[in-house]
Amino acid sequence: MLLPSPRPVVCSRPRNWLLQR
16 A cells, blocks of 8 residues: 555655654
């Protein structure tokens, strides 16, 4: 899901950051 689209990868990064926070 992250490999097929580079855009989702960027969106997924911030999401993990909030989850880890």
